[in-house]
């Protein structure tokens with residue numbers, strides 16, 4: 498099927514469309530940040546939900562008042578940032594605390610991400626969302642999902658090298674994320690990051706051209722992998 502045959506007869510949209518947006522996801526250490534930088538270098542606006550979450554829980558962050566109200570003043574460190582070690586310990590001891598924290602954070606992350614996207618100056622928006630399939634309603638908010646994919650053995654090796662973590666801890670984090678095969682099935686597009694960094698460039702180039710083309714259209718994006 499060609500794009501033009503599919504879209505030529507579509508009526509014009511009644512309202513001006515939201516900017517074309519891609520969700521970028523992938524397991525820990527697969528190369529999301531590496532890939533995001535490469536799209537940014539080509540003119541996409543990257544909205545990084547990890548950075549947003551960090552700012553929300555930093556000194557003076559917009560989530561801190563609600564966190565203190567919900568969990569107590571002892572969860573704010575002296576500088577006003579979230580006491581991350583204390584929160585990690587609480588969530589470990591009391592798993593329901595995770596849902597209480599996420600109920601505070603997720604709507605704020607979403608609102609801040611959408612606000613950032615609304616002022617984006619790039620040719621299209623990429624939301625970097627590590628847990629896109631695992632949490633929230635990101636899938637419904639983006640036109641396409643791009644997964645960065647690599648074998649699990651490489652994830653483990655990269656994160657052990659980068660963070661100095663023991664293998665068991667990397668595997669424990671991976672166990673909280675969707676399995677590789679399911680992520681591959683759920684994504685519209687895949688970047689394979691099992692070779693050298695240099696192997697990424699042609700893949701990013703192809704996808705960037707595709708996303709630029711989609712961003713100029715006002716009609717429905719086909720859901721099949723292209």
Ligand SMILES: Nc1ncnc2c1ncn2[C@@H]1O[C@H](COP(=O)(O)OP(=O)(O)OP(=O)(O)O)[C@@H](O)[C@H]1O
Nearest residue numbers: 524525526527528529530531655659690692693694
């Ligand atoms: N193709 C590659 N070859 C060698 N090293 C790589 C490759 N891709 C990424 N790396 C390295 O592996 C590590 C993980 O990559 P990156 O930080 O981009 O992954 P990520 O998916 O953003 O990780 P996280 O989930 O922790 O945010 C980094 O140190 C990065 O430099």
Ligand SMILES: [Mg+2]
Nearest residue numbers: 528529530531
């Ligand atoms: Mg990253």
